[in-house]
Amino acid sequence: MTPLTYLVALVDGGGTVPPELGAVRRLVERGHAVTVLAEDCTEPDVRATGAVFRPWRQAPNRPDRRPENDLSRDWECGGPLRLLDRMIATRLVGPAAGYAADVRDAIVEARPDLVVCSMFALGAMVTAETAAIPFHVLMPNVYLLPAEGMPPLGLGLRPARGVVGRLRDRAFGGFIRRSWDTRGLAGLNRLRSQYGLIPLTTLWDQVHRAHRQLVMTSPGFDFPAAFPPPVRYVGPVLDDPVWAAKPWAPPPGDGPLVLVAMSSTFQDQTACLQRIADALGTLPVRALVTTGPALDPSALRAPANVTVVAAAPHREVLRHAAAVVTHGGHGTVMKSLAAGLPLVVMHHGRDQADNAVRVTARGAGLSVRRTASPAAIAASVRRILEVSSYRAGAARLGEVVRRDAGSDALIRELETVPGPAAPA
Template identity: 40%
Template sequence: MDMEPTLAPTGRLRIVVAGWEGGGNVPPILAAIEALRARGHDVTLVADDSIAGDARAAGAHFVGWKRAPNRPDRSAASAPVRDGEWPDPFAVMAAWSERIFLGPCEAYARDLIDVMTVRPADVLVASDLLFGSVLAGEVAQIPTAVLAPNVSLSPLPGHPPFGPGFLPAANAADHERDRAVAGAVEALWNGFLPHLNAARTSLGLTPLARVLDQMHAADLQLLATSAAFDFPVAGLPEDVRYIGPLLREPSWAAGSGVGFEAAAGPRVLVSFSTTEQGQGAVLARLVDALGALPVEAVVTLGDMLEASDLPARPNVRVVASASHEAILPRATLAITHGGHGTTLRALRHGVPLLVLPMGRDQNENAARVEYHGAGLRLDPASDAGTIAAAICRLIDQPAFAQNARRIADALHAEVPARERFVAEIEGLAARRRARPTCAA
């Protein structure tokens, strides 16, 4: 018999959130926690110790991973995978799958089950890449919502396969391309099916035929992006919801006081990954390109590089961190690797983008920027001359800024993402409470 979780007497939900230190996925998790706490719900975050301080500041009870991998800090030395050390994106994805996403899925599941035994939960908010977090919800029979801090990992109807950054298919050759790549991506995931099925068997569940079927065990898939940014969808699956981008500045970036100094002229913000992706070389070429142009630029590095690692140019200021919310209202252009948070924050301010994707979800975000005419994408190996030409095109041709502002208008017209997220979690709990159960 399915045991129904019950609300606390006050009507407050008890919510367990699964998280991990993946760089750009952390601010949406913290934004989700702040939204739930603002509604008075009790929240426990189970995540890497590197997130503990921010989680507690957001109002969550924090529990670090015990069996599962646990990063003590955000340094490059503690990263389980350094993307630049692998020969191609498939090898990078396989490494992440082995070390975080799927290899330790039983450890993640058991850690969460232990927490929910001590701190009973009404709802579990799982991670779209921690397959063990969804497995824990299935074992514990807890209403489970998967939070994806970006576009859908599983392609939506009419979308190309996730990963290469293809535009939607326009002809028969494109459809054949999509089928071939989708098969290769499926094979990569299913290479880890023995890990997943061993965990399921150990936890008393039947094996699956596909790795991605594990995500269907969740009640909801919540995409923290916007339909206005995504490709058009040929019918959204019933359990998938767009909630809008959960944007939140990291504590170490907010309030830095760094901004543009010149009163006029094009102003450019440059921001690449806060995690290790081998971005030093492309940032050096970007500084060279910007140094030769009549622009003012601010480059934010995060913890992975020092300003001394890059060439010095009088019109380019290189800093460890800065508030993008303070800089973007005056920016003419943003240049980025294509992380979802940076991309959507720029678009929310109507700022066009030059995207040089380096892997992960970045090719997908770059493709959507290109599709909507809100910017350009370049190979990160492009030389300084090619980069400079793209920057000039984006500044000189007003259509890019007009299309970025069109997306900004759509984003501002949406119900705020935090409100939509809380409404989905509360609705999930209410539906599960109202569901008929078998008599004892």
């Protein structure tokens, strides 16, 4: 195939970065030229793919993943509407003009055939649309936008059943859509007007203007729905982040190994991790807790059978593990299922309740409140280790995840580039 030129507008969403950069690495390996606009905290990860790193200059740019440099600080919000306001102001619409300006400058220099955008990078989509360069949107999650038949996101709901269920979805879904539009649509349309584009009817219409919305999960994991024509399921990317490439060996002993993997970003999870460690200390298991770059391992008191480290290569650890305790981030869930392991999910926010309900609906694990006591956590871990149906459910789902992760759907869609339209 003739080599193409790509410009990737990457917004650091924590666990979304490894799969998005996995897509970049695959493009580079196939001989394409890729420039990645990203935050300084992701520079080592970007350069490891072989792509050209270009920092955000006018858009937000975090130097590291420490909590004090987190723009959204969603753990402080205390309620869904405050969280929505914070996301609009710090992630989606507030910084959109900066993303648009940086992408405009990068387009002049890189002259890409295709712009590939993180879902938060609405401003990057505006600039690509103005320049008549086709753009794709990466979604390394379940499908996050409203769709007929999909339960409203963020609430951890199963698909609707019957009249009451459909009324539930209509009421909650309508309220959520209006809330996004009331807070963000006017600001986005002002930016579009500055770039000579027509106004949109809803906030998420900006994403729907993409040539492709690439959903980087297994359709067998997500719930079915009626999707817009640009939506394509392309399977998960199971790459570990660069910072997790540490030497690792299983801890000594004969008990089953339990991996504890919470968010790679700060979500005020220290107290939850401590209760998990205390719970595992009461069980005949070996436990490995990885805190990620946002937490210091020394913040936790570890029982004798619990090892706490900043990072470990999860794909290697999972080959030795019997179960996983996690916040329910999509990347951790996918890798755990690919290894055929049942999960205890203690969701903290974001899309995690929705990932948790997809796990429990398939019998691949349990969902436990993040505030659960050590005794309740221990009981849940003991249950998924002892009740064989959870491992069987995880194995069934894992077979689908591995199949879709091994397909060429992602690279095939990224290499399908339509011709340019007339400039706006």
